[in-house]
Amino acid sequence: MRRFDDQTVLVTGGTGGQGSSHVRAFHAEGANVVIGGIDEERGAALADELGTRARFARLDVTDESSWSAAVLTAESAFGALNVLVNNAGVQNPPATIENTERATWSRILDVNLTGTFLGIKAAAPALRRAAGGAIVNIASTMGLGGTAHYAPYVAGKWAVRGLTRTAALELGRDRIRVNTIHPGVISTSFIHEPAAGATAAIADFYSPEPFAIPRLGEPADVTRLLLFLTSSDAAFITGSEYVIDGGLLLGPALQAESA
């Protein structure tokens, strides 16, 4: 018996760097997977590759009707929805608050915060019909502090924390657990390619070298934590927040030569 046999999991941004890692791992552990995303070509290819226990659902997380359709895909194809991973996210082009256009502010909050809200709203009735389940919202270490030039992203990820705690309280008696993961810097196109409207990528000006674990995170690092949090091993965990950052938030490690 694998950890996710007979379970159905919906992952938003399911074709992205971390999302596709999550999808593959849930599938390998027995789950039926619904790959939610806006990249139809990649989504269809991943669903084809995984076979009968996978579906692609075109899901723009800012669009309430595409949420209903994605939840329906899970229930009609596989009979129930047991796990939702709100993973889709976008980064703003770096700019001070004074130089941030209102349209940029709205676009980032729309995907990162409103998309998560709409996901919880759409999935909760299905999780209740399944007699319980788990939701994990992917925030960021940027949701635990301030980062100059990233106000829309930072504010949205902070807000996801409050949304998570509130949802955990509202849904706990329905046996639905809701938690947050805060990844540090993870090696995906999110950091290797410039955000829409930006000229430089985060990886161009970030190095993990000063930190306790001096490497970039890999999607698989986050996936392993996610699978634990959505499994029955985490049955008593709700409204909690998990940092996975290789020590980034600890600050620079003391170097041997300066000890």
Ligand SMILES: NC(=O)c1ccc[n+]([C@@H]2O[C@H](COP(=O)([O-])OP(=O)(O)OC[C@H]3O[C@@H](n4cnc5c(N)ncnc54)[C@H](O)[C@@H]3O)[C@@H](O)[C@H]2O)c1
């Ligand atoms: N990579 C990092 O360093 C890092 C660090 C902390 C948190 N995160 C968060 O992790 C999550 C996954 O990011 P990633 O690293 O895999 O980046 P990624 O760019 O590879 O994946 C992001 C995915 O979100 C999808 N997406 C964007 N807008 C969407 C929308 N409106 N509807 C549906 N899907 C949409 C993209 O198509 C893409 O598949 C995001 O929430 C991101 O904020 C990333």
